[in-house]
Amino acid sequence: MKLFVDTGNLKDIQALAEIGILDGVTTNPSLMAKEPGDYRETLKKICQVVQGPVSAEVVSTDTAGMLREGRDLATIDEHIVVKVPLTKDGIRACKTLSSEGIRVNVTLCFSATQALFAAKAGASYISPFVGRLDDIGTTGMNLIREIVDIYDNYDFTTEVLVASVRNPIHIVEAARMGADVATCPPAVIEQAFKHPLTDIGLKKFLEDWEKAQATRV
Numbered sequence: 001m002k003l004f005v006d007t008g009n010l011k012d013i014q015a016l017a018e019i020g021i022l023d024g025v026t027t028n029p030s031l032m033a034k035e036p037g038d039y040r041e042t043l044k045k046i047c048q049v050v051q052g053p054v055s056a057e058v059v060s061t062d063t064a065g066m067l068r069e070g071r072d073l074a075t076i077d078e079h080i081v082v083k084v085p086l087t088k089d090g091i092r093a094c095k096t097l098s099s100e101g102i103r104v105n106v107t108l109c110f111s112a113t114q115a116l117f118a119a120k121a122g123a124s125y126i127s128p129f130v131g132r133l134d135d136i137g138t139t140g141m142n143l144i145r146e147i148v149d150i151y152d153n154y155d156f157t158t159e160v161l162v163a164s165v166r167n168p169i170h171i172v173e174a175a176r177m178g179a180d181v182a183t184c185p186p187a188v189i190e191q192a193f194k195h196p197l198t199d200i201g202l203k204k205f206l207e208d209w210e211k212a213q214a215t216r217v
């Protein structure tokens with residue numbers, strides 16, 4: 001499963017890219033609004049660092065506007081994936097942009113039927129939001145299972161990108177279900193790295209080693 005980071009923060013992206021396990025980046029207008037500087041330049045820098053798919057979202061709500069923005073975003077860098085919302089206008093824009101060879105991530109997906117429509121429109125990625133479903137008392141990961149099953153039935157090439165990830169359990173479940181990608185906030189990746197037994201074990205190994213060195217003649 002590919003690991004994307006869900007942020008527009010260049011420092012966080014750089015830190016994760018250096019570790020060597022980062023496959024891509026997703027952004028959205030709320031995340032990019034927090035970042036200073038020029039939107040396009042920031043996206044360009046992110047692409048240069050990650051050298052993998054970087055989702056940049058349109059803010060238009062009509063197809064014509066999405067097409068205009070999407071085509072423009074796609075000129076920033078070859079790694080840009082245009083993100084459109086799962087509306088009728090968004091699906092229409094997805095169909096056109098995909099037919100022009102521009103990769104599209106259809107976002108704000110909350111049902112399996114929506115995911116089916118995105119795949120039929122040639123989306124490269126579908127982004128079901130699991131955390132936001134959990135927030136309203138529905139098990140978000142059930143949606144991932146449904147989408148993976150449906151896409152497998154028809155050999156759709158659209159990748160299932162698990163979004164709105166809130167904890168490491170979402171990552172584990174996504175991987176077990178065969179999702180293609182999980183996009184996670186930096187804090188969740190940090191949490192997923194940590195285990196107290198790793199820290200305790202490493203401390204003990206080093207203490208034992210030091211003790212042995214001290215008694216050796």
Ligand code: E4P
Nearest residue numbers: 006026027028132163164165
């Ligand atoms: C995905 O592409 C979205 O940017 C993101 O995962 C939304 O997550 P949130 O529900 O934590 O805002």
